[in-house]
Amino acid sequence: MKSPIISAAQLNRRLDDPNLIILDCSPQSNVSGLKPEFGNTVIKNARYFDIDTDFSDLTSGLPHTLPSPEQFGKNCRKLGLDNSSEIVVYDNLGIYTSPRVWWMFRAMGHDRIAVLDGGLSAWVKSGYPTQTAHDTAKKSGNFTARFKPELVSDLDFVKQNLTAKEALIIDARSRERFIGTVPEPRAGVRSGNIPGSVNIPFEEVLDNRKFKEKEELRAVFKEVNDPSKELVFSCGSGITACILLLASELVLDQKKSVYDGSWAEWGSREKNS
Structure with a gap:
């Protein structure tokens, strides 16, 4: 297709x-x-x-x-x-x-x-x-x-990226969850975000349960995107990250992957704080 x-x-x-x-x-x-x-x-x-x-x-x-x-x-x-x-x-x-x-x-x-x-x-x-x-x-x-492993990012890659800064990590959770003003819905997972990550709540690429038009999507990503970096999408458990991934696929040409463990993994490990 x-x-x-x-x-x-x-x-x-x-x-x-x-x-x-x-x-x-x-x-x-x-x-x-x-x-x-x-x-x-x-x-x-x-x-x-x-x-x-x-x-x-x-x-x-x-x-x-x-x-x-x-x-x-x-x-x-x-x-x-x-x-x-x-x-x-x-x-x-x-x-x-x-x-x-x-x-x-x-x-x-x-x-x-x-x-x-x-x-x-x-x-x-x-x-x-x-x-x-x-x-x-x-x-x-x-x-x-x-x-195709290049479409999946893991915990080690995200850790290495803290210093390498080769990828831009985009988090699809709500603003409140991203900045840690509300508790995470999953037990044992702390609040907050991956250092250096940016936030686009997944609802921002949707309109009435459909994807926004391409020009609108370009505007959403322009707010945070660095065209020189590959993109890694994260969320709570790897579901809504893929909404942003698909939206970006419609308008951006960079290499893209999903951090499959997402915040459920990162936020449950104290050594990642």
């Missing part, structure tokens, strides 16, 4: 394409207090992408950690995904977990994926077909993950 986002109208025109797989990655809950506009509603033909269990490393001790290529590939095959599949991913909060799934597929070497701009809300409000339950794959797929 040429663009990392797709409109409801564009998706509707391709709804019967046999090579197109629609994935619903709606979360069971979220720490941002967001509520879905439509419950018990699924886009026609959509299959469920379980971001919390099947597609997370449950042994990491951190929420939503990227799984191994083996685990990712195995569960993609269960969903009937092939290496040639074109994927559209959405969630029921408009834009929330879907950019995370877009990034995960890219990190696993699959670029034929786009996020439904506006998510389920945009689809339902357009009057396009829905159903009440998810489809299941009729057969296993042949999907093979090909991990």
Whole structure:
């Protein structure tokens, strides 16, 4: 797919394409207090992408950690995904977990994926077909993950960057969480931010549950961006960081990655203070 986002109208025109797989990655809950506009509603033909269990490393001790290529590939095959599949991913909060799934597929070497701009809300409000339950794959797929480590930053890289300053770390959490005036929602995680990081709350790149226009996005990033540096996106647990990542992909050319452990990792280790 040429663009990392797709409109409801564009998706509707391709709804019967046999090579197109629609994935619903709606979360069971979220720490941002967001509520879905439509419950018990699924886009026609959509299959469920379980971001919390099947597609997370449950042994990491951190929420939503990227799984191994083996685990990712195995569960993609269960969903009937092939290496040639074109994927559209959405969630029921408009834009929330879907950019995370877009990034995960890219990190696993699959670029034929786009996020439904506006998510389920945009689809339902357009009057396009829905159903009440998810489809299941009729057969296993042949999907093979090909991990691209350059799209993932880890704790060691972020530590080294404190002195190297090669990357600009952009934090997607709320301003209050970033400056530490409110407690973190996760137990055992202190308040504050990574030294040298800057803050763009993820809501600043969205408008009515969709991404803002490109000129507006350029203006948002211009406030903090240093074009000479690569960009590393962080948040609470690696979910909303990907919203900023996808927004930046629409308007910026720098190398980009996600700090997968994000503040859940950094803020739970006293030696990082």
